[in-house]
Amino acid sequence: MLHPLIVEPVVRAALLEDLGRAGDITTDAIVPADADAAARIVARRDGRVAGLGAALTAFRLVDPDCSVVVEHGDGADVPAGGTIATVTAKARALLTAERTALNFLGQLSGVATSTRALVRAVAHTRARIVCTRKTTPGLRALEKEAVRLGGGSNHRFGLDDAILVKDNHIAVAGGIRPAVEKVRAAVGHMVKIEVEVDTLAQLEELLTLPVDVVLLDNMDPATLARAVALVDGRMLTEASGSVTLDSVRAIAEAGVDMISVGWITHSAPCLDLGLDM
Known part of the structure; x- marks a missing residue:
């Protein structure tokens, strides 16, 4: 597992790129600030998980009080339809961090899955x-x-x-x-x-x-x-x-x-x- 000091600056930069100058104006207009929610990160096809630490860092940077239950961690094989992790947090945080988190997790799991096939x-x-x-x-x-x-x-x-x-x-x-x-x-x-x-x-x-x-x-x-x-x-x-x-x-x-x-x-x-x- 990479040290958090390596991962966090990369994820923080990606979130700042997405938030731009005014933040998530769609979510902030629709979702109450005090609303809580839970979301499952689900694999749509079979693969090898990688980058979960970066994905969860995205959620934690937006909501430091979020909680996570991991079902398929980094290095695990997840079946199509399987839940990788469940994140409970402020609803705004889940929606704001969603794309950044999935970008890291999808890209890095793709690398791991392709490597797995060759190996x-x-x-x-x-x-x-x-x-x-x-x-x-x-x-x-x-x-x-x-x-x-x-x-x-x-x-x-x-x-x-x-x-x-x-x-x-x-x-x-x-x-x-x-x-x-x-x-x-x-x-x-x-x-x-x-x-x-x-x-x-x-x-x-x-x-x-x-x-x-x-x-x-x-x-x-x-x-x-x-x-x-x-x-x-x-x-x-x-x-x-x-x-x-x-x-x-x-x-x-x-x-x-x-x-x-x-x-x-x-x-x-x-x-x-x-x-x-």
Whole structure:
């Protein structure tokens, strides 16, 4: 679970964006200030819950005295029609926070649900599903937690926690060897180094260098299997590029250690949810 100090500023900013300059003028005109109500957060289809903490933070920021009963918490599988949580609060607070809460919960549960599907597809292999930095600006910590709740693992959180030498770095450096030599000289012993290769010839050169992980980019399963055999356990292998639910099984069966997937954070379909008063 993410620390509240990480979650609250993100949710507060989202509420302020929605409240604008005058607040919820529709709800304030219709609903008495002293009216209480209860509402169920309901899943319209099956999915893996993620982002419930952010959703409930939205309600609590608008009504600090609200009470919550959770039936399917973060990391749980909820069936279609199932209740995720019931929130009792001022009626105005429920209606004002509704869209912000469901936006977070639907988006993040969609990430977790998509991750879950990929993880299940490769469960018979050693491959782990990992996310990338292709995240919604401002929501990276929340989306990466959703990946973990879906059974996946996290790649880099930012540019500063590991070295990833990609094709453009290699082009600017003048080749794989000078690129690796430069980064190895620049970082401390605690920093891992990963290098992207597009061909088996590049991989053979990389195997002579002090590298921790190789990113095998846009290789078909047969080529991936040859690459894994060449590496022979000397470094971790990561496959990326054109990974779908249909293709992920064959990629995993090539023997790679990790499969990185950008769309589980940038294009995962939201889990359909509703707030039933």
